[in-house]
Amino acid sequence: MKESLLQALDGLETQLEEALAQAQSESDLLQIKGRFLGKKGELAQVLSAMGRLSAEERPQVGVKANQVKEALCSRLQSSLQGFQQKVLDQALASDHFDITLPGVPVEFSSMHPLIQVLEEINTLFRRLGFEVRYGPEIEDEYHNFEALNIPEDHPARDEQDTFYLKTGRLLRTHTSTVQIRVMETEKPPIKMIAPGTVYRSDHDLTHSPMFHQVEGLWVDRGIHFGHLKGVLKLFVKSFFGSETNLRFRASYFPFTEPSAELDVSCVFCHAKKSACPVCKDTGWLEVLGCGMVDPNVFEKVGLDPQVYSGFAFGMGVERMAMLKLGIPDLRLFFENDLRFLKQF
Numbered sequence: 001m002k003e004s005l006l007q008a009l010d011g012l013e014t015q016l017e018e019a020l021a022q023a024q025s026e027s028d029l030l031q032i033k034g035r036f037l038g039k040k041g042e043l044a045q046v047l048s049a050m051g052r053l054s055a056e057e058r059p060q061v062g063v064k065a066n067q068v069k070e071a072l073c074s075r076l077q078s079s080l081q082g083f084q085q086k087v088l089d090q091a092l093a094s095d096h097f098d099i100t101l102p103g104v105p106v107e108f109s110s111m112h113p114l115i116q117v118l119e120e121i122n123t124l125f126r127r128l129g130f131e132v133r134y135g136p137e138i139e140d141e142y143h144n145f146e147a148l149n150i151p152e153d154h155p156a157r158d159e160q161d162t163f164y165l166k167t168g169r170l171l172r173t174h175t176s177t178v179q180i181r182v183m184e185t186e187k188p189p190i191k192m193i194a195p196g197t198v199y200r201s202d203h204d205l206t207h208s209p210m211f212h213q214v215e216g217l218w219v220d221r222g223i224h225f226g227h228l229k230g231v232l233k234l235f236v237k238s239f240f241g242s243e244t245n246l247r248f249r250a251s252y253f254p255f256t257e258p259s260a261e262l263d264v265s266c267v268f269c270h271a272k273k274s275a276c277p278v279c280k281d282t283g284w285l286e287v288l289g290c291g292m293v294d295p296n297v298f299e300k301v302g303l304d305p306q307v308y309s310g311f312a313f314g315m316g317v318e319r320m321a322m323l324k325l326g327i328p329d330l331r332l333f334f335e336n337d338l339r340f341l342k343q344f
């Protein structure tokens, strides 16, 4: 019995070699592996017969069985590698890969013109001591309207074409919301600008439903309209050039009293008024809204209007960028055309 098992084990390696010699593919190999090493394979059959050996004989056959098992495994493994290498060699021989071909260049763009202009605005105001502050883009009616002295029945609520969310909140229609958030939580002196994205349900050649604004606010004891004029004059002359003139026109905003609009002399025709499509020969371009913080706004945020005063302003970043860089069409900012973006 022992002898016949040892013989059977000895024979397995030769049988495997014969089977491998016939194998054509990896799947043939898998089959062969099952035939020799599977649960009911050749080796398993020998092992199952070992139960009938005496306690003395069993280890002798066991040692041999382990040696044979290892030999079969390693032979199958090397045969598998041989097949895989053959497949790879064939693929390499039929595929041509020219490593001397130049690569496809990666296209680099530049900083988006809106971001460039926004950074410049931030830098100019920071130089004047304004801190950059941020607020949420999803707002409530209170911060977007109510606290800014825009009551429920006020026509400005319609004018602003608000996007309302199902939750009752809204996408902020202006960055003036950040004035409120800062004044609610901090005591003056407050000297801040708030750059950010704003949303209005308005889409045509000159309006995008998403655009950018920079809000400004300076509140302290004794701030007056002279401070407003001084700060904005410095800003405009640094931003558009020292030859630029400016004028304030009386206007109306619910959150400022008095309010004004700021015009700059046309940066395209330099107020020569000769068929200028941008200023339409008025010589002036409207750039921002501003005014002295309305006492009602101070009361909403718990500041005493008898003690504090301040000014605020708000400008559209797209408009500033179009004027500064001579960009004729608002849509260019949002199309991500590298031919446009690379010019800046």
Ligand code: DAH
Binding pocket: 173, 174, 175, 176, 215, 216, 253, 255, 256, 288, 289, 290, 291, 312, 313, 314, 315
């Ligand atoms: N929030 C105004 C708007 O979106 C812009 C504005 C005007 C802001 C006058 C101000 C201001 O702070 O004083 O049209």
